[in-house]
Amino acid sequence: MRNSQLKPAYNLQIGVEGEYIVGVDISNERSDQLTLIPFLEKLDEKLPKKFKNIVTDAGYESEENYVYIEEHDQTSYIKPQFYEKQKTKKFKSDISKRENMEYDYENDEYICTLGRRLKNIGLINRTSKSGYITQVTKYECENCEGCSVKNKCTKAKGNKQIQVSKKFVEKRKVSFENITTPEGIILRMNRSIQAEGTFGVIKEDHGFRRFLLRGSVNVKIEFLLKALAYNIAKLHNKIISNRLGCSIFIKEIL
Structure with a gap:
């Protein structure tokens, strides 16, 4: 809420194809991250066919x-969380961002803006609310002492x-490459029109704004x-309106 208060609500998820x-x-x-897999499982259970492409914001x-979609022979078209920010001058000039550091694949090290190396110092495991375990690599700069840009x-x-x-x-790199292809651009545009448009019609045109x-x-x-x-x-x-022809995305269903 804009006044920093919370109200009881439900996280409503819908899947849209061919405007339906x-x-x-x-x-x-509260987060959409943990709703995707249960939603896809319900689609697989209820629908006679499986969607090939998963397009989300x-x-x-x-x-x-990412791993779930790949393991189920589907293709992810998920927009990375930094997608819009990475286009900005502020993001590109932020030397603290990993994305703006050079990566040495051979030695598994990151190189900062002044050429100092962040070395691999070990692994840790993180467990999500759903029980998924992520393996995280920790890197530490060899020496930040006397660095003229450390505060930045x-x-x-x-x-x-x-x-x-x-x-x-x-996985993010693969999905990023997918969404930036000509097909990916069309799919993302189609998702915005169909999924967001459906919510818009239901809320604005139909006046459905709260559950009874x-x-x-x-x-x-x-x-x-x-x-x-x-x-x-x-x-x-x-x-x-004589628009009963097949959806142009009908081929995207296995």
């Missing part, structure tokens, strides 16, 4: 989600340290009825 709502889920998770990005690089009293999940960096029922099960039933009405209205509009 094809999946609905209700979650109590940056809020769903995580190593766990780190707030640490000692040497600068960074923590990197190599698997996450690898309480409890996850009841709320899901209420929105399923709303989604059914939305799809019937969409079908009606397609019939009267």
